[in-house]
Amino acid sequence: MTTTHEAGWAHASGALRGPSWLREPSDPNALVDRLWSATAEKTDGVLSVGGVALTDLVAAHGSPAYVLDEVDFRARAGAFRDAFADYDVYYAGKAFLCTTTARWVDEEGLCLDVCTGGELAVAERAGFPMHRVLFHGNNKSEAELRRAVRLGVGRVVVDSFQEIERLAAVASESGRTTRVLVRVTPGVEAHTHEYIATAHEDQKFGFSITAGDALEAVRRVGSAPGLGLRGLHCHIGSQIFDSSGFEVAAKRVLALHARVADELGVTLPEMDLGGGFGIAYTTQDDPSEPGRLAAEMTAIVAHECRALGVAAPRLSIEPGRAVVGPSMCTVYEVGTVKQVALDGGVTRTYVSVDGGMSDNIRTALYDADYSCTLASRASSAAPVLSRVVGKHCEAGDVVVKDEFLPGDLAPGDLVAVPGTGAYCRSMASNYNHTLRPPVVAVRDGVARVVVRRETEDDLLVTDVGPEIRTEQE
């Protein structure tokens, strides 16, 4: 966390202004609906999700807590399934995975994308149909590959020449054929409103198209015993708002797809275009709907295939954030409210909550923006530009950099942050020996713990203690 000690947004000076996109709300009690999950609403200032008042949820399950809106999760999964009906839609488990959500993913007809043995273990525990699991990652161990092959995982995405050999050895020893996609780097890095296209890519994932490695990898997979070559795979970034980056990537990957047909005489039946579809964290974000993305991506691929004179492969996508991100919010309890005098005679209001960078690292790690609202009561106090911070021993421990909150916010109030479903619980840590919060699923007025809160026993269970010594030789 060295970067968080550098002067940056955490060390503001001069007049206290929020970012230009942040408008002072006329009513700080109101929810900005599109930032919240489908069933979130306020009644007399009390936020409820899935028909459960967060005041009751915290009374029963404590604070902080991740609140998972089941109806919303299923609706978003279903929206991708329907919009991309001709595709295989893999939910990217790394965004958030537990056995309950794995079941929902299965029930909603999506496939599942995992990238470690641990994620695979959750899928196995959930009874997820293994032929609909895809396993990617740049350094899968032999043990992980052996497990994937034994379980009959539907697709393994190979990422290096060494891995092709490793997987071929494991697969032939098992006597089964494992279906394989080849991860390629199309030289496109997409993020929100921009993408950067380069010829070469300086990153750890995949085989370079331009250097010829990708074609060679396809050749080797095609001739390896135990491997069934299915197609090419790419993933160009995250929090992408439109299809322009996908267009450049799809063109480059399809050009390779056509070369494979030409030079190797192999028509690859599939192609995976990865994930990265963006969501709205704050009012400045305006992501595309799945229906629009699907129409655009399908048109791009069809157009390009016609131009290349090849049949369009069956396509896959791998949305993670866009399914689970908006389905969860995090509820915290306010512990202190502090006015900090800055230069120029202005003050910043610091609201400290009972969690922080251990349950949401994205603000510190990516300089991400979030919003929040007072969740436990209505207030008629004027809105005050505030910064919501955690309880960790780190100045960069910020949850929400800038938000207008009622000026009478006080200890004991609950504050809820929307859009915390993706890469918050899944990246959560025990920093400062904090206990990771529970995930509480809500639906039709019922709250159900699907991942329980950690206990101090959980924290200490791996600490074998000073009594155990090994003899030195």
Ligand SMILES: *Cc1c(COP(=O)(O)O)cnc(C)c1O
């Ligand atoms: C991270 C990742 C995803 C999911 O990305 P989102 O931004 O959550 O949609 C999909 N595929 C691959 C290969 C990834 O690494």
